[in-house]
Amino acid sequence: MRAVVRHEYGDTSVLRVEEIDEPEAEPGTVVVEVAATGVNMAEWHMMSGEPTMMRLVTGLRRPKRPGLGQDVAGTVVGVGPGVESFAVGDHVFGSARVSWANFASASADLLQPVPPGVSLAQAAAVPMSGYTALQAPRTLGTLAVKTIAITGAGGGVGSYAVQLAAKRGAHVTAICSASKATFVRDLGAHDVVNYATTDPTSRSGCFDAVLDFAGGLPLSHWRRVITPGGTLVLGGSEGGGRVLGPMDRSLRAPLTRGLKAVTLMASTRGEDIAELAFALASGELRSTVSQTYTFDQAAEAVDALRGAVHAGKIVLTP
Ligand SMILES: NC(=O)c1ccc[n+]([C@@H]2O[C@H](COP(=O)([O-])OP(=O)(O)OC[C@H]3O[C@@H](n4cnc5c(N)ncnc54)[C@H](OP(=O)(O)O)[C@@H]3O)[C@@H](O)[C@H]2O)c1
Structure with a gap:
């Protein structure tokens, strides 16, 4: 074959x-x-x-x-x-x-x-993308999530994560490029932020959870936009260098004061x-x-x- x-x-x-x-x-x-x-x-x-x-x-x-x-x-x-x-x-x-x-x-x-x-x-x-979208919210444990932001929202994992979060009752902010704005709205996103023109972390304390499937922003930036007790889920990143890749962010997250972050390893x-x-x-x-x-x-x-x-x-x- x-x-x-x-x-x-x-x-x-x-x-x-x-x-x-x-x-x-x-x-x-x-x-x-x-x-x-x-x-x-x-x-x-x-x-x-x-x-x-x-x-x-x-x-x-x-x-x-x-x-x-x-x-x-x-x-x-x-x-x-x-x-x-x-x-x-x-x-x-x-x-x-x-x-x-x-x-x-x-x-x-x-x-x-x-x-x-x-x-x-x-x-x-x-x-694989579905497992990741399904398992990401589970890393939040008992956290009551009313507002969620999802980066990479227009991609494979993100497009499933947006739908599951929206259908399960969360207010979803999709973070993606302008070319995917209509697509993610059709999937159920309530708000869309074009990260190329608007810093999604510029507001303060507005998300109970962030599912990060893009890894484009420094960890410390997310701290201000997550509500007290909220969580950043490190779901994907293509940065981090040739040796560690996405693990680089996971290793640095505990050193970022005031940020609660969990790493997702989908299975x-x-x-x-x-x-x-x-x-x-x-x-x-x-x-x-x-x-x-x-x-x-x-x-x-x-x-x-x-x-x-x-x-x-x-x-x-x-
Ligand atoms: N944790 C796990 O177990 C697990 C499992 C599967 C995949 N992953 C990881 O998850 C990530 C996404 O995978 P995928 O299959 O969904 O890839 P994908 O289909 O390429 O989607 C990634 C999306 O991110 C967007 N993006 C790029 N930079 C961004 C930024 N700064 N902010 C917001 N969006 C940005 C891209 O399009 P636009 O720039 O046009 O918006 C693209 O739509 C990858 O890093 C992958 O390795 C992790």
Whole structure:
């Protein structure tokens, strides 16, 4: 089967489409014929090997495993022993191993049926960004959140986070560029701040929580705009240098006097993909795919993700 791989770390020129072995249906897993697969910043990190700290896990000099991709939607073509929830022919979405390929193996408990009315591309866009949007508010514990600000609101994670926060009763301020203002309003944002012309931290004490999926502003700036007892969730940043990347902000946050910050490390969870499927089915969550690329265009897709012109999500199709 064909798969997008890389054998060394680097920019998008290291990406290749090659023939690799098809996965087999092992106990507890199913094999999905991939119709579409999500493009996340995680794949850029896995491709570039940055922050370099992660190479302790992914391979010091070169990647231990050439394959990429985790979000998947497609058709079940193989069912492993012990799996009763799916049958050959089912349309599913969720998290897989090496999903930038014609076929991907996935743990059955990390898959859900594609809800009616949701396309395979829309479903493939959801898992990783959806987990992150769903899990971010949970880091706030018992904090009563009436007002929330979300940076990166027009991107993959942000577009899901805006919808979930708004539908669950918070007053949402979306922080994004002017080109995405209409998009985030349609998703349910009550206010929109264009960070290029207005400093979103210039007011004082107006947000119970800030979900930061952009990392564009110094930590100390957020202190003044968060209500006493409120929290900054460090959800994403592409700054921080080659070694530490986003961990740089997390390490510095405790040193920022007067700021309560928590770091989000989203994870794949069976209950959460079920909740995301339910949210898609009920209309609580809408998945917007603004750009689709083929496997042969994977380099363009990753460059486009980094360019951040897209509203919502980017997906790849075989
Ligand atoms: N914590 C976790 O476990 C976890 C999981 C998944 C992803 N992430 C991280 O979350 C971040 C977002 O991921 P994504 O997939 O949503 O990426 P994305 O689709 O590229 O979205 C990022 C968005 O941020 C916007 N942006 C850039 N600078 C900004 C600023 N200063 N203020 C507000 N918005 C700004 C960009 O567009 P505009 O400039 O046009 O507004 C873009 O829409 C990444 O850093 C990713 O690594 C973290």
